[in-house]
Amino acid sequence: MPFSAFFRGSAMLCTAAFCLSAAAQMDLNYARDAKQPVDQDYTQRIHKYTTLPELNSPLTDYLPASSTVPTPEKVLGDIAGAPDILPYAEDVYRYFRLLESASPRVKVFTIGHTEEGREMIAVAVADESLLKNYKENDARLAKLADPRTINMNDATAAELVKHSVPVYYITGTIHSPETGAPTALMELAYRLAVDNAPYIQYIRTHMITLITPVVEVDGRDRMVDVYKWHKAHPNENYPRLVYWGHYVAHDNNRDAMTLTLNLSRNVLDTYIGWHAQVLHDLHESVPFLYDNTVGDEPYNAWLDPILTNEWQMIGWNNVQEMTKFGMPGVFTHGNFDTWSPGYLMFLAAMHNGISRLYETFGNGGADTVERILTPDEYSRTWYRQNPPYPKVKWSQRDNNNYEETALLVSLSYFAQNGQTFLNNFYLKSKRSILKPTDSGPAAYVLPANEESQDRQRMLLDILRAQHVEISRTTESVTVSVPVKPKRESREDEAAPKPQQPKTEPRTFAAGSFVIRMDQPYSRIADALLDRQYWAPNDPQKTPYDDTGWSLPALFSVEAVRVTEPAILKTRMETVPAGEGFGGSGGNCSIYLIPNHADPSLITFRYLLKNATVSASDTSFTANNQQFPTGSLIISDASQDEVKTAFGKTQLAPVGVCAIPSVQMHKITAPRIAMMHTWLSTQTEGWWRQALDKLGVPYDYISTQTVSNEDDLRSKYDVILFAPVGNARTAQIIQGLPMWGNALPWKKTDITPNLGRVDSTDDMRPGLGYSGIDHLRHFVEQGGLLITSQDTAQFAIETGLAPGVSVNPHGDLKVVGTLLATTVVDPKSPVLYGYSKPLTVYSEDGLSMNISNTVGGTRAPRLGGSEERTTGRGGPDDPDIPQGRPYMAADPRPHPKPWEAMPLNEEQSRNNPNVIPAELRPQVILRYENKEQLLVSGLLDHGDLLAQHAAVVAAHLGKGTVLLFANNPIYRGETIGSYPLVFNAILNFNRIVRNEADNQTAK
């Protein structure tokens, strides 16, 4: 604790009924009120359920009694953290509402709902005088949050700080198997409301504690169901939580950039709405308490250093105080790098607050069990001088003791230093506004003439959801921008780089979007719109998450980083939310929609289910407008129907009175199945979410369905097999081991929340060999199977993609990296609408090779070396056998890394492995050359990946297996590559080799 805080603390203690001697104050900082009545019965059970005395602290080893305010027992039937008790969200809320009705120090607010319609709440706890006037306090905080409102006047700010109290926002159980936070937070709120210990009184009167006890409400209720099933079947294995939220599991804590989930937006809006200073997220996967906030390097490069220092202040105080209580295993730093802004807590870090996170030790339920730790968990190291025990009997109560003690220590420290942190909050907000004149840039400009307004709008929508202000120019402006790097040769690279990057003038037309950096939330915009570079020699060798996320690259939308402050002088207006782009509908009944690889094109197709829709086979001109290949031509649709569809998609249609004379093909509304495994549903969940958001209908089936369904083709045109997430082919086929008991995932009386997304009597069986046969049959009959990452590998390894192999990985290092691709097959319908090189997301650097034979790899050196042998002449001369005329060999082919090795007559003769020309795989996209490959993130040994195939169409019978080495639909971030999948769906029967291709293949 800093000296000043120490003094404020002592002053406070001396105003209480007793005054302590200075020497004793440090130890008695958390002393109880001597007159505090104690709930003896509750307290006795705290001791009973705590497995070792040192796993508790003087802060939580008793419960204060109140004659009016109910304890958590009222709802739980036992104390918080009692064994065998895990409350549903509804019960947790019931308790907070009881608290609210019994105490003027508690207020409950609804902050929104989940995807499945469950309520989310926030609970404010503070002294009644603070809660009564919280709106006045908030009005002051709002001014500190936006210093433009006080003309950036430090004296005014100081005055506001003096009269304000901070808001500390705590969020629990975002990760559903991490189950302890709700009961810990129930008891914490009770303590804050009734305990008269001087330090608690100080917290109560000097800050507002805001609590969201359950962040992932859908997942919480499913987790409680699973736990109840476990208690009803005590000697059996119980189902793993295969679905957490409606779409994703653990990745719900990676959504803070694109805010695709309700929980992210609800928490952000609450944090911003209250102008809170801290967002503190509770997790439970590390023994015994890891304050991971301080973390390890690299730190996120867009953070204000004031914040990273605040992490250290609060984190180290936390560790120090708990160490003094004698609690083992409390530490900070650890191996969490603080690079990605995707974590929920980072909503605060990127909006001028303080992000915090605890990992405590949870048992994934409320059983008391013996836990055996691994050496990396119990070893002593520099940041963990007092490590956890190698073996410990651990209870939910132990976990609650740690969570509550740590939070009380933090709240106390924050209250004691509230003025400092409020001033920091103001300074960070002010420094965000000063960005254009200090670190820069001045702004990002999204030019008015962006080809896909659809994708541009989607990017702007994310910024808006992040509370970033968006402006639009009303005049054209010319500023200097960095010269785009040429595609340099290797020789150029050796030349010294100029000191200052070269610039050139660039004019942006009126109507361009400007993200000004002189606004309070400039930091999040900068972090999302900039590029990332993770040095291959960085000491951090195990990045915690993705290393790159640059959204303009992933959306394939231009966002120009402008450093010249003159841009801010341009005349511009604020763009209100939800503004659409009008089309020229007109009175004619034919509608044309240009294809600029807009994700909403597919929405449109399914909205007009009964209309006649065609796609052009070439580009064409109509109404003086250019329409690229693949543009939609719509007839037989009512004007109302079209109007509704345009309204929903915001695409700009062009009305014409005659069908343009261009070759076209009909686009039906293909019947889609989305196939999932019962191994993991997270990575495919992002695909499901994208389809739902864009209104694309599909049947959600599992590998078990496919295993039992022998005529898939009569039901479906397209089957999506999205990535499982590092699944091996054998696992996909076999599922979980069949020994032991069945693992049901379905709705029953004791599990009312399971089976809502999909259900099965037994999660164990996988796709099986029959499933592979059924998929093969489906494709051979003209179906399209779309695969990505591990499922592409699955298709390759099970013979569904003849001629395709996985390119050996070697020392290549890619960790959630953004990579450049280039087009190999410009005629493929998969690439309709793409006019610019596309950036893709690669999880681990998968790439593919193709061959003209099955089972073959690329085999670039079939038949030995071409190096000359020892003999006459120099290294470039031919060796000449004596005594006969010299005969030169035919030159050998040197295919590029994305091409198949051509076969000569000798190799083709009587070779059953040769794939017929019309069935040979086609590379659609390949990775860029080594020099241009990296867009964002970490790339080491990129030459092993460069130029190899990224997207391949393999052929079986009349159908196609589309293989993505990248993940085209991921975390709502990869909007630019969504249309690769959607084009493929809409043109599912056109991704075949045409005659011309076959000729060249021969």
Ligand SMILES: [Zn+2]
């Ligand atoms: Zn977690």
